[in-house]
Amino acid sequence: MIHINKVSDQTGVTVRTLRYYDKIDLLKPASKTQGGHRLYSNEEIKKLQQVQFLKKIGFPLDEIKNMLTFSDWNWSESLKVQLSYILKEQENLKKIELLLCELIHGITLEGEENQTAIQKVMQLSNNDKEIQQFYRESVFNVRERKLLDKLPSMSSDSPDSLEWIALIGQLKRYMKDGPKATKVQNIIRRMDEKRLEDYEGEDEFLNKLWEIRKSPIQAKKMNLYPIDQGLLEFIDEAYSIYLAENGLQAE
Structure with a gap:
């Protein structure tokens, strides 16, 4: 004993x-x-x-x-039920993981405006996924939908997504310096480099996506992270200045 x-x-x-x-x-x-x-x-x-x-x-x-x-x-039945439960829990945990990533990245983008990031991520989580899917299929063709899957995501920790989030967050912090500021133009230059690295020759697709991004209604249908209209207009203006100063033309 x-x-x-x-x-x-x-x-x-x-x-x-x-x-x-x-x-x-x-x-x-x-x-x-x-x-x-x-x-x-x-x-x-x-x-x-x-x-x-x-x-x-x-x-x-x-x-x-x-x-x-x-x-x-009945061990077999109990194990099957338990496996089903575990798989469901994994699915729920994955959803929580994505929300946490979105919130962390939202706070990075919004700076010190934590409550703003929380509200925006809450809005994203409440959006109807079926409407999003229908909208994507009605606006983008099959080839373009494959390009959409390559876009940076607020719920991703990929280096590409993290860099885009950081660049947009920096632009928001430098808005007070104006669109011609050297720091702003350097960020815009890096954004354009990334555009060429990842989507060279896809200007029609990117222009379509940018017009959607600038429309709050359409951006919501796409379930895109809500970026303030003032910041979107600032990016537009800064990019136009970048193109003009470098002798380029908008596609």
């Missing part, structure tokens, strides 16, 4: 937890000492290991108790 303290040392299960298992009739000790200390045989140790394993894969204690008590328990 093994003393409860020794069982705790061997298995990592606290004495308090072992006492609780006894109380709820999940794992009864084989016997007790004259002083009332619980004693366990190898059979109980084996059952304890089963309890810990089933806990590890997500089963609640009341169900574990039934699983280990009834010989006719």
Whole structure:
């Protein structure tokens, strides 16, 4: 027989937890000492290991108790139900992960305006995904929809997305300096470099997307992160100055 303290040392299960298992009739000790200390045989140790394993894969204690008590328990059905539950939880956790990324990146873009970022991410999460899909399919052809999938995303931690978010956040902070400011024009230059790196020859697609971005109604249908109209107009003006100063023409 093994003393409860020794069982705790061997298995990592606290004495308090072992006492609780006894109380709820999940794992009864084989016997007790004259002083009332619980004693366990190898059979109980084996059952304890089963309890810990089933806990590890997500089963609640009341169900574990039934699983280990009834010989006719349908293990296959229980495992399938548990797997379905875990997959659903993974899906929910993925949604939470994306929302957290959007909020972190929203705060990066908005600067110190945390509440603004929260409100905008809340708006995104409440948008109708079916309307978004219908709008994409009605406005963009199949080839263009593939290009949409390559766009930077507020829910992505890819280097490309992070750089775009940082560039837009910097532009927002430098708006007070005016669209001709050197810092602003340097950011616009980098944006144009990235445009050429990722979408050279796709000016028609980008122009269509930019017009959608500047329309609050259409941007919402696309489920795009709500960028302030003042900032969008500032970017437009700064880009026009960039093109003019570099002897370029808007496509």
